[in-house]
Amino acid sequence: MAKISDKIAQLGPDETYFSFEFFPPKTEAGMQNLRARLQRMAQLKPLFVNITFGAGGSTSTKSLDLATLCTSELGLTTCLHLTCTNMDRSLIDSVLAGAKKAGIRNILALRGDPPRGTEYWTPDESSQFCHAVDLVRHIRREYGDYFCIGVASYPEGYADGQNPELQDPVVDLPYLVDKTSAGADFIMTQLFYDTSKFVAFEKLLREHSSGVFRTIPIIPGLLPISTYQSFIRTAKLSNAHIPDDLLERINAVPYADDEQVKQVGVSVLTEMIDRIHRETDRRVKGFHFYTLNLEKSVALIIEQSPIIKTPxxxxxxxxxxxxxxxxxxxxxxxxxxxxxxxxxxxxxxxxxxxxxxxxxxxxxxxxxxxxxxxxxxxxxxxxxLSPEATWDDFPNGRWGDPRSPAYGEIDGYGPTLHVPASKALELWGSPESAADISSLFIRYLTGDLPVLPWSEQSGLNPETDLIREDLISLNTEGLWTVASQPAVSGARSDDKVFGWGPSNGYVFQKAMIEFFISGEKWAILKKKLQDSTSDIISYYAGNDKGDFFSNMSLNDVNAVTWGVFPNREVVQPTIIEEQSFKAWMEEAFGIWSEWEFIYPKKSATSNLLRSIRQNYYLVSIVHHDYMSGEALWKFLQL
Structure with missing residues (x-):
């Protein structure tokens, strides 16, 4: 298979190119559907595709398998991400050897998440990898020129969330110089929406006195805007500045109309590509799309962009x-x-x-x-753009269809607290009892805390106001709620609280709740669930040890949110079933571990969080009477 650097070098002076990024889906069904999606997207002839790699090697096997599929079955030039911190040299060497065996000749060398602390991670002291440059040097030392190596950059400066005011690309320059001098063949940027900052960044690199950036390909990373919520969330997680005029364009779309948001997003990205190409005097010829395993927006951008030249x-x-x-x-x-x-x-x-x-x-x-x-x-x-390709085109967040390749975390990298350790300590302190944990959940519900470890966004959705007192009551009793929604029957799609989707539609949802519960209280709740002879309630429950309970069959599916809109089929973006619950359960308990790791080993707080992870259950309950607003909450009164 070809090296990316060779393919770029072979392009004509006026030729442009593009590339895609994918992550390993959480479920087997998702992987099968991603295979079909990749076959379709391969027809657009990307110059190469990237496959992400979970921090600490958490997706190493899946990532290498997916990269091998792209290379051997689809004939795509493939670039495998590889992180180095929080990983032993043996795993790094195993991945590199597997990549070479599979014919993969491109590696994106990344630092990855830093270790949580030496108490929880014991690296191989003889070959400790602290920075991406260590990985670049290692690959060059072990494999010479076999691999084409890419490195990451930050047009707005790297930010860990602790000191955003210090975010400055000039501060990062020495590190990027080191990575490039060590043997990098191309530079790929973090996502951004402020084109002027990328243009200034590219100029800064080209004019750097070291000369190392004079001719190296600098590839901007672009994330299509699929939904309002995902747009805001990813920009926040990436510390990406959103220009005022862009935010105004998105906010001008009728509330929750994701289809129109997507259309605006396509126009925004198309304009960004044109401006980047023009304002860099056509030096930037390649554009990398963070697809999030979706295809519609990317296909539309490529179709509409006059800059991107497909064959x-x-x-x-x-x-x-x-x-x-x-x-x-x-x-x-x-x-x-x-x-x-x-x-x-x-x-x-x-x-x-x-x-x-x-x-x-x-x-x-x-x-x-x-x-x-x-x-x-x-x-x-x-x-x-056919129905076969866009069946999962609506949001695929926490309860999305597990058959979708896009199901799971938005970044595909696994469990995370979404805030740096210092911020987590500031927010959540050092709980030492179950009552302390209950207090944190209640403070979140009352608005005193902006975020919890399981929160995907700061603050609660407006619909939570309808069930806030019920949730506070449950958390007071030690049922720590991580997800919930009230029942809704036929709210208009433009409703400011419940609305979503195209205009002139109606949306529905069933009351559901998900919470952690102690083993003792689960025994009481389980008996109540099992004694209930009605099929009006469906539930899943499990723990970190692998125990699993449900009153449903393997192939049963609960649609908990759906919409009816003019001139289209019923849209069912939110379902709960066994595969998705188990995938989320693994991640949810993993977050307890992530939280534990920010405290000293064997401290009272780390012992508490570890004990909770080992002895609590995660329970998901759906009440099917969506005409009733109180049925679920009355049932949960233990």
């Missing part, structure tokens, strides 16, 4: 330059895929660029060797 677009441009009034071409039209404007005749005469533009979205190949050239109609972009 298909390049062929059409060649035809436009060659076609003249005295040298027309004949287009053979397939009625099943052709636009309405060319259905009037089985062939269409192409005499100008304007003629070609009318059918460009539907042209697959063009043979220019003959005056009467045949054009084959075949558009991969349209396949990426």
């Amino acid at each position: 298909l677009k390049a062929t059409i441009d060649d035809a436009a330059a060659t076609a003249t009034a005295d040298r027309a071409f004949t287009l053979a039209v397939s009625p099943t895929t052709a636009p309405v404007s060319v259905l009037a005749a089985p062939t269409v005469s192409i005499e100008s660029a304007e003629d070609i533009s009318k059918v460009a979205d539907h042209v697959g190949s063009l043979d220019l060797t003959d005056k009467a050239a045949t054009v084959v109609v075949s558009d991969p972009t349209k396949q990426l």
